[in-house]
Amino acid sequence: MSERALRIALPILVLALVIAAWHLVVRVFAIPVYVLPGPGLVLATLISDGALLMNSLWVTLTITFEGFLLAAAGGIALAIAFNQWRVFEYSFYPYAVILQVTPVVAIAPLLLIYLPQPLAVLACAWIVAFFPVLANTTLGLNSVDHNLLALFELYKASRWQVLWNLKLPSALPQMLAGLRIAGGLSLIGAVVAEIAAGSAGAGSGLAYRIAESGYRLNIPRMFAALLLLSLAGVAIFFALSALSHLALRRWHESELRRER
Amino acid sequence: MAQPSPTAINPIVSLRNVGKTFESGTVALRGFDLAVRDGEFVALLGPSGCGKSTALRIIAGLSAASEGAVEWPEGGQGARIGFVFQEPTLMPWADIAANVRLPLKLAHAEEARSRQAVAQAVARVGLADFAQAYPRELSGGMKMRASIARALATEPQLLLMDEPFAALDEITRFKLNNDLLTLWQELRRTVIFVTHSVFESVYLSQRIVVMTPRPGRVFTEITIPAPYPRDERFRTSADYAGFCRLVSEALGKATAEDAA
Numbered sequence: 058m059s060e061r062a063l064r065i066a067l068p069i070l071v072l073a074l075v076i077a078a079w080h081l082v083v084r085v086f087a088i089p090v091y092v093l094p095g096p097g098l099v100l101a102t103l104i105s106d107g108a109l110l111m112n113s114l115w116v117t118l119t120i121t122f123e124g125f126l127l128a129a130a131g132g133i134a135l136a137i138a139f140n141q142w143r144v145f146e147y148s149f150y151p152y153a154v155i156l157q158v159t160p161v162v163a164i165a166p167l168l169l170i171y172l173p174q175p176l177a178v179l180a181c182a183w184i185v186a187f188f189p190v191l192a193n194t195t196l197g198l199n200s201v202d203h204n205l206l207a208l209f210e211l212y213k214a215s216r217w218q219v220l221w222n223l224k225l226p227s228a229l230p231q232m233l234a235g236l237r238i239a240g241g242l243s244l245i246g247a248v249v250a251e252i253a254a255g256s257a258g259a260g261s262g263l264a265y266r267i268a269e270s271g272y273r274l275n276i277p278r279m280f281a282a283l284l285l286l287s288l289a290g291v292a293i294f295f296a297l298s299a300l301s302h303l304a305l306r307r308w309h310e311s312e313l314r315r316e317r
Numbered sequence: 318m319a320q321p322s323p324t325a326i327n328p329i330v331s332l333r334n335v336g337k338t339f340e341s342g343t344v345a346l347r348g349f350d351l352a353v354r355d356g357e358f359v360a361l362l363g364p365s366g367c368g369k370s371t372a373l374r375i376i377a378g379l380s381a382a383s384e385g386a387v388e389w390p391e392g393g394q395g396a397r398i399g400f401v402f403q404e405p406t407l408m409p410w411a412d413i414a415a416n417v418r419l420p421l422k423l424a425h426a427e428e429a430r431s432r433q434a435v436a437q438a439v440a441r442v443g444l445a446d447f448a449q450a451y452p453r454e455l456s457g458g459m460k461m462r463a464s465i466a467r468a469l470a471t472e473p474q475l476l477l478m479d480e481p482f483a484a485l486d487e488i489t490r491f492k493l494n495n496d497l498l499t500l501w502q503e504l505r506r507t508v509i510f511v512t513h514s515v516f517e518s519v520y521l522s523q524r525i526v527v528m529t530p531r532p533g534r535v536f537t538e539i540t541i542p543a544p545y546p547r548d549e550r551f552r553t554s555a556d557y558a559g560f561c562r563l564v565s566e567a568l569g570k571a572t573a574e575d576a577a
Binding site for chain 1: 379400411419
């Protein structure tokens with residue numbers, strides 16, 4: 058079998074085995090539904106509660122997407138500002154780090170006090186997602202080939218010409234790597250904030266459904282919602298990987314197949 | 318052996334008593350004198366670390382002299398400069414045409430004129446069929462050709478070349494040496510060519526400036542009166558061997574002076 062086929066077939070085989078084992082364990086030990094529902098029941102719940110769950114998925118995805126866009130715009134803009142004005146970088150970089158290292162679970166309840174709930178959730182998604190964009194873009198902007206910089210200097214390029222024609226394109230691979238991390242993190246941020254908000258009783262995203270189903274001991278629905286969240290994360294990852302591939306496939310080593 | 322002659326007739330650029338001390342305290346150049354005539358092909362020859370690249374960067378304005386002066390008798394840095402680095406220094410995200418167009422783009426050149434200049438420069442170095450290729454799709458020699466095309470795009474009066482062929486294999490280097498000489502005879506630009514190869518300097522130049530290492534200064538100048546066009550017959554001639562011996566001996570003495 059070719060390597061490519063193996064890379065697709067093997068994970069599917071593992072998934073099939075895990076589902077079969079799950080099914081058998083639930084059957085053989087007669088585990089009650091409120092402890093561990095079988096895979097068939099989870100699938101059935103996914104279909105029967107489809108409308109409700111899809112609605113929640115949409116809410117969560119919208120927040121994730123908005124958080125991601127703000128993180129991307131904010132992270133890139135901040136990285137450019139740091140790169141252009143050293144004083145600005147020295148003044149604010151430590152606080153960007155502090156914002157990043159403080160666990161978002163701990164910030165979420167506070168944000169929920171001061172902001173209306175949708176905005177608080179969005180703020181959480183933004184806080185966790187913007188830092189990888191900022192850090193990676195900053196690294197990219199600072200790793201420009203020195204000879205190319207000298208060349209731009211030789212031709213008397215303005216600093217905006219250097220930024221636009223040299224620094225940004227050369228930072229693109231790192232920037233895209235940052236965005237790929239941010240995509241997954243903005244989903245996590247949204248989920249954490251929803252869970253925190255969920256205990257306060259309002260909300261309709263997928264994470265809120267998980268919390269709510271937990272209180273009601275509706276374990277199959279918990280699993281169904283979790284499955285959807287996980288699939289959403291996978292979809293985000295693949296979408297951003299595809300974007301990265303499209304942007305870099307002609308020139309960057311990371312997207313080129315090695316000749317043997 | 319000709320004496321150093323900073324007062325050559327009709328110089329395009331002259332360096333007077335130039336010194337360069339780096340922040341680390343390393344003295345790269347001291348009392349360096351050089352005058353280059355319009356249309357001349359001069360080689361700066363010396364062991365690595367003798368400051369020849371530093372001298373080139375000072376002429377290009379990429380580095381400031383700590384002492385002495387760089388004079389442009391025809392006014393300012395009026396002589397437009399083309400620079401070819403040791404590495405091809407191409408933007409990997411842009412195709413060859415876009416790389417060659419860069420200096421014109423930075424100077425806000427008119428679109429139609431710059432397209433014509435790019436096509437001409439690319440054709441001159443024999444890359445007309447590869448204008449749409451990306452740098453990584455080309456061989457080392459072809460990348461260097463693209464780099465030369467970019468340096469020629471602005472039709473500079475002065476072409477500065479910093480060991481441009483040092484990283485290439487011998488066959489490619491000989492071919493590029495020949496093509497460079499053809500271009501030089503066709504365009505009649507001034508070339509300052511930095512190299513550590515005795516054979517390359519004798520083959521290419523009208524005048525060789527032999528430098529001493531640490532601190533770099535002119536040890537002696539040797540004129541190579543062999544007529545152009547020079548080709549493989551010159552490379553295998555007794556004259557060529559004689560010049561190479563002469564230059565080698567001078568380089569040996571220049572290096573021994575450092576050891577003493």
